[in-house]
Amino acid sequence: MTERTLDELGPVDFLVIEFPAGQANFTGEIADELVRLVDAGTIRLIDLIILTKDAEGEIDAMELEDLGELGPLVALESELAELLAAEDVVNLAVAMEPGSVAGVLVYENLWAAPFASAARRAGGQLIANGRIPIQAIIASLEADASLDTTGA
Numbered sequence: 737m738t739e740r741t742l743d744e745l746g747p748v749d750f751l752v753i754e755f756p757a758g759q760a761n762f763t764g765e766i767a768d769e770l771v772r773l774v775d776a777g778t779i780r781l782i783d784l785i786i787l788t789k790d791a792e793g794e795i796d797a798m799e800l801e802d803l804g805e806l807g808p809l810v811a812l813e814s815e816l817a818e819l820l821a822a823e824d825v826v827n828l829a830v831a832m833e834p835g836s837v838a839g840v841l842v843y844e845n846l847w848a849a850p851f852a853s854a855a856r857r858a859g860g861q862l863i864a865n866g867r868i869p870i871q872a873i874i875a876s877l878e879a880d881a882s883l884d885t886t887g888a
Contacts, residue, residue, distance in 0.1 A: 743853060743856070744849055744853050745844060745849065745852070745853075746844045746845045746846055746847070746848045746849030746850075746852050746853075747844070747845045747848050747849075747852055747862065747865070748782065748842065748843070748844050748845070749842075749843060749845060750828075750840060750841060750842045750843075751839075751840070751841045751843075752787075752828050752831065752832075752838050752839075752840050753766075753838060753839045753840075753841075754831075754832055754833065754836050754837070754838040755836060755837050755838065755839075756833075756835070756836055756837075757835045757836060757837060759837075760786075760837040760839070762786065762803070762809065762839055763805065763807030763808065763809065764807075766839075767807050767808045767809045768808055770808075770809070770812070770841070771808045771809070771811060771812060774811075774812060777846050777847075778845075778846060778847050779843040779844060779845060779846055779847075780815075780843060780844040780846050781812050781815065781816065781841065781842075781843050782816065782817050782819050782842040782843055782844060783816055783817055783818055783819040783820050783840070783841070783842040784799075784800050784809075784812070784816060784839065784840065784841050784842070785797050785798065785799055785800070785820055785825070785839075785840045786798045786800075786802075786803065786837065786838070786839055786840075787825065787828065787829050787832065787837070787838045787839075787840060788836075788837050788838075789829055789832045789833070789834055789835065789836055789837075789838075790834065790835065791834050791835050792834070793834055795825065795826065795829040795832075797820075797822075797825045799816075799818060800812070800813045800816060801813055819842055820840065820842065825840075828840055
């Protein structure tokens with residue numbers, strides 16, 4: 737990356753999406769949506785790997801090019817930076833259940849890049865970030881709704 741590109745870089749996030757053994761489909765609807773996000777300029781895909789964890793906990797990582805038939809992901813394969821190192825793979829796989837398969841995506845939030853650049857130019861720096869799992873949001877909304885109906 738050039739210095740100018742680094743100055744304009746948006747926040748970079750990762751996702752680990754786990755599937756039970758035999759249920760992963762990385763070339764179906766999930767691939768179509770990923771390509772749509774890239775094509776719309778919402779994200780820039782930096783890395784994408786597939787992790788498998790066998791029943792004994794052994795981990796195997798495959799790059800996108802190792803998957804064979806890529807379907808719609810073939811359009812993204814040549815742009816990947818292959819950023820994740822072996823140590824990253826081990827750390828990411830800790831959360832996986834034995835016998836599962838996971839897709840790991842590393843992506844830049846292009847939609848937030850102008851804001852992030854402006855914050856850096858103003859002397860700011862990101863010191864924390866996080867995500868609220870949708871399950872937690874649903875549970876909170878359901879709890880609020882039950883309080884409203886009970887009059888508490």
